[in-house]
Amino acid sequence: DSGLNQNPTPEELSAIAASSAESFQLLVEEEPIVAMLSHSTKGSAKHPDVDKMVEATRIAKEEHPELKLDGEFQLDAAIVPEVAASKAPRSEVAGKANVLVFPYLDAGNIGYKLVQRLGGAQAFGPITQGIAKPVNDLSRGCVASDIVGAVAITCVQAAALEADK
Numbered sequence: 001d002s003g004l005n006q007n008p009t010p011e012e013l014s015a016i017a018a019s020s021a022e023s024f025q026l027l028v029e030e031e032p033i034v035a036m037l038s039h040s041t042k043g044s045a046k047h048p049d050v051d052k053m054v055e056a057t058r059i060a061k062e063e064h065p066e067l068k069l070d071g072e073f074q075l076d077a078a079i080v081p082e083v084a085a086s087k088a089p090r091s092e093v094a095g096k097a098n099v100l101v102f103p104y105l106d107a108g109n110i111g112y113k114l115v116q117r118l119g120g121a122q123a124f125g126p127i128t129q130g131i132a133k134p135v136n137d138l139s140r141g142c143v144a145s146d147i148v149g150a151v152a153i154t155c156v157q158a159a160a161l162e163a164d165k
Contacts, residue, residue: 004128006105013056017101018064019129024099026160027153035078035097036060036071037107041087044074053103068093075100075111124149134158 005012013036021032038053039045053072060069070093071078077087077094084095102108116123124146126137134157136150 004126008104010052010055010059013053013101013103014060014063015130017056017060017069017099018067020099020101021064021067021069023127023129023157027156028098030098031068032099033093033096034060034067034069034099034101035073035093036069036101037075037078038072038103039074040072041074041077042072042091044087049103056101070094071101073097122146122149124153127153134161 005016008016017034017036021034024030024032036053036057038050040047040050040053043050043054050072057069057071060067070088070091073088073091073094076083078084078097078100079095081095084091088094100111102111112123115121122145123139124136126139127150128135128137134154136154136157138146138150142150
């Protein structure tokens with residue numbers, strides 16, 4: 001939940017990527033393909049914010065070599081195959097990502113609300129990760145179906161935790 005860690009370090013972003021991949025696998029039961037998002041794709045821009053995501057990607061690949069994970073990507077390069085072919089042709093993640101790691105709270109919040117409000121997607125959460133027990137949150141703008149979804153996700157997380165004992 002980027003609300004709990006508003007501007008994570010590269011090390012924290014690496015942990016967030018791993019936790020997000022684990023949550024995706026648990027909740028969707030598909031292989032996670034993780035994209036580390038930025039305003040740059042593979043060095044197309046130079047800025048300390050880009051450096052942060054490049055470093056986070058390096059750490060995540062080193063600490064979690066089993067993950068399909070790459071970056072830094074602009075959103076279109078992460079999820080649109082045609083864009084990925086021109087911007088990051090050698091990446092096994094580009095154009096196929098199903099887990100998106102945003103660099104900080106502002107970007108994550110704006111991104112999910114755009115998808116929810118303009119794209120018509122359901123948004124559940126914030127979903128928290130990396131803590132001992134499942135605890136999730138709801139936006140003040142939520143509706144009843146959001147509550148049901150958050151409860152269902154929390155139940156799946158709790159059942160997985162119980163199964164791991």
